[in-house]
Amino acid sequence: MDLDEFLTLADGLLRIPSTADRPAELAKALEHVLAVVGPGVTTERFESGGKPSALVYRGARRPEFRVLLNAHLDVVPGTPEQFEPRREGSRLYARGAQDMKLSALVLALVFRDVPTSFPLGLQLVTDEEVGGRDGTGHQLDQGVAARFAVIGEHSALRLVTESKGLVDARVDATGLAAHSAYPWLGDNALVRLLRAVDALLDAYPVPTSEQWRTTVNVARVETSNAALNQVPADASAWLDIRFPAEDADFAGRDADEVARHLSALCGLPVEVGACEPPHRADPDGPDVLALRAAARAQGYSGDLLRKHGAADSRYFHQRGVDAVIFGVGGDGQHGPDEHADLDTVLPYYRALRDYLRSLPDA
Template sequence: MGRAGRPARRVSGMVLDLEGDLVALLRTLVDLESVSGNEKAIADAVEEALRRYDHLEVERDADLVMARTNLGRDERIVIAGHLDTVPVAGNLPSWTTGEGDDLLIWGRGSCDMKGGVAVQLAAAARLAEPNRDITWIFYDNEEIAEEFNGLARVARSHPDWLSGSFAVLGEPSNAGIEGGCQGTLRVRITLTGRAAHSARAWMGDNAIHAAAPLLTRLLAYEPRQIVVDGLTYREGLNAVKIEGGIAGNVIPDRCVVELNYRFAPDKSVEQAVAYLRDDVLAGFELEVVDAAAGARPGLDQPAAAAFVAAVGAAPSAKFGWTDVARFAAMGVPAVNFGPGNPSKAHADDEFCPAAELTSCYEALVRWLS
């Protein structure tokens, strides 16, 4: 036995039953350990399961599996989820607590985002004749550096796999719709001074002290709330790292402050940089070290309106960056929709409520039947 109430389980044969119990499907997916870079076993199982259905054309690129219908519908929807997880932390194999509406499935990846993958696999099997053609994408290496991301890879090698009028990413969203995502920008500001012995401080110029006006400006900054496509995004600008000084008896001649700006998807990266450089941080020289555009939710699209109606709850803005931005960059509006609380993503005690598995599955089926 593992921890209390948690039987030690091994996945035998790696067979996924896409038409059985959703909880059992999720537990099998969780027990297929798939830390980024080690997705082959789970990708093999997903590919094998999807190839059992004649209504799906199945292709593979490394450890990304694509399955799609080709019914000649007027519209194509893309529904995607990543197969990888962050490293295991004593939270495998899976276990459950509670029962009925209070049943919870625990274990690495249960929330981020194998709950969403379970929902999508079950829906892919069920929806043999959907009202829109569907492309299902199950991809690798989402949790690590951009250069390895499976969705980014097929955007370059097979862009037609991601083509559609609307996309849904199964990131945890408490079974509600989180539209689009924020953009993110990291910049460095370097303050300089003159080194001296701290016993003769008047002979130097303290670069750390020179950061005071910058920090004061950040403290006074009031985050803006911006409405985009009917959703309210709250921006944020914060110092996230500061470095300076070489010894306890030396006046530092250099101090570097790193800032993170989370901006609403009404701006491009270039506009976000200009806003910081010319407005908020005018007078300081900025060095851009990382940037990613956000994504508009695209809720004015007909498919999106039908999706919102199927879910039956008002959408909200996504705070944070997700791979929906990759779809937006290709001109495909996208939303986040999946079971699980996003605050539990990457937590050692992550879990997924069984009730949200069911509600997400039922919403997809309502929307696409």
């Protein structure tokens, strides 16, 4: 891979503000990467929930893929300046540089450059930052199948083989409106809600350092009450919960069971929306071992990691497919100083290339 060619391609992709609220820019980013792959391949296009995605492979008919390379091209919102890439030494600053447009380009170039005797696929999606259900999830629902998946989220050539599950929940409180000068005549729903939230945080305290356990983030609290001199009659809190596979209160339970568990803890009705399981890949599986060996051959540790956040790997795990996160290095994910480490780009390309070449013919 030529680094100058890569940087030119990266500059064009990073300048596309492909956020969830800009469907035209999502499509533009997708076309940019498809153009990198070039002709002579089959491209299947998908769309769900207004989010386009594509599946690229060689041959006329879609196979079960021995390896599927997965990349998302959407990014979280940023300032206009963040969509103007700038390089400082080995750092390339831009929204999406680390998460994960540079890795996406490498995956596309590996697919383009490395012939394989087994079915290899490239899966490009545009909705990972908003849940992934209309991209990776939708394609798998449509019958896309694989034996192993490599997801190019940033990892500095380490392998994420385990990530937490997630729950989106809402706690609702009702009360009785009254004049705030006479609070004994009412029932303050907001106070009831805050007590319920405190009970949840007592059960799942906010950690002060990194810990592999269940966490609860209170993302938003609302009430329809707009008057300072009125006792609120309703209030709601939205929760983002992340849990490891070891937490039996969440793992293996459906949305209704989780809702009952949370309601018992806080004493108020709880509605659960998303309830996604944790992800885990066999750390001793042949693909994991081969990919670790390829990373080590490039001078990197190939260490196994756990990821507190959820990723599209969970959709593969739900279908019994081992998936790992393996990408370039960098820092500042979703922040004002997001950047990729350009020193990891060529080793990342070579590690993926050598990993694919090491696999036996299928």
